[in-house]
Amino acid sequence: MIRSLKSLYHFFVAVAANIWFGFPSRKLTIIGVTGTDGKTTTTTLIYEILTGAGLKASKITSVHAVVAGREYDTGFHVTTPSAWWVQRYLREALDHGDTHVVLEVTSHALSQFRVWGVRFAVGVITNVTHEHLDWHKTFENYLHTKLRLLRYARIAVINRDDNDVYTAALPVLQKKRYVTYGIRRDAMVNPSTYPFKTLLPGEFNKYNILAALSVADILGIDRSRAVKTVASFAGVVGRMELVATKPCKVIVDFAHTPNAIEQALRASRDMAKKRLIHVFGSAGLRDHSKRPLMGKASAAYADVIVLTEEDYRTEHVDTIMDAIMTGIPPGKEVHRYPNRHDALVYALSIAQPGDVVIATGKGHEKSLCRGTKEYPWSDTAEIKKILKTR
Secondary structure: OHHHHHHHHHHHHHHHHHOOOOHHHHHHEEEEEEEEOOOHHHHHHHHHHHHHHOOOEEEEEEEEEEOOOOOEEOOOOOOOOHHHHHHHHHHHHHOOOOOEEEEEOOHHHHHOOOOOOOOEEEEEEEEOOOOHHHHOOOHHHHHHHHOHHHHOOOOOEEOOOOHHHHHHHHHHOOOOOEEOOOOOOOOOOOOOOOOOOOOOOOOOHHHHHHHHHHHHHHOOOOHHHHHHHHOOOOOOOOOOOEOOOOOHHHHHHOOOOOOHHHHHHHHHHHOOOOOEEEEOOOOOOHHHHHHHHHHHHHHHHHOOEOOOOOOEEEOOOHHHHHHHHHOOOOOOOEEEOHHHHHHHHHHHHOOOOOEEEEOOOOOOOOOEEOEEEEOOOOHHHHHHHHHHHH
């Protein structure tokens, strides 16, 4: 009942915002990007391709927003803004003379009407894996919520290699124009049909790039320009970000789902000449069922696991770490430090040349929730500070 009332409230806010700001999306080319993982990198890549082609564009991501030429910091557990702010940003972009807006869209935004009334020219879905079941209850509900973006969009872009998503989306795709991308040859856009070079590590980033290139093709952007942008793109803050190279490579990444951890650690494993040391935790008061899966994913690639806090809120850190431990097989080297600073200190103290240390879960974020209070925090800044004192 309470949840229904909240949804009704968000709906009325969305209707009011559209009316108040004059339905700005009707005069803009809006590209929406959703998915469990890869949203921010794909959104940013599309924006860079658009601006590289000389188009006036805005973007809203969980890391960084550029709207009407102004930069906004969005690093405090925020992805898609409220419906009121979405419409306000779109109006600002339109008044500024922008023609395109790239919007990162979460499942919460789709289920809470935050993007209601937005006329999407293109809707991109990167993938759907285990996440947010505390809110959506079942994977099927989560998946079909993500698919709403494709229903809203005039043209759909979908990862052909994600069979669960592609199969579920078929009824939607049959009713509109769509483009598939993937590494396999039966995707319309693949590395053979659209060759590119990149500085970004990992197979997962190839998918992000192919999604962005699919959008570029739809919008008629010259392929040579798009590929040139991709080749020089160095990545997003807090996404497989190399923050130190001595005494070993140290990486910060936002991975906080089982799939994202697997992808990030697989790429990190390829960089490690010796050990891979993984520092991570899991958010409190969020999807409990993913915690053992996160432990399992870490254990598959990491030589040393250092469990710690990650926005534990009002849960006990030890309870969260215990749940992660159930997915880690016996015999794996595991260390537990409830304080994230202490965990990073330990990981860096044992690191030797040839090792790779990766801290996941916080990425770009600039705060850490303990209890009911947000404390200033940056994995990158903390790592650099610790290394300076060594």
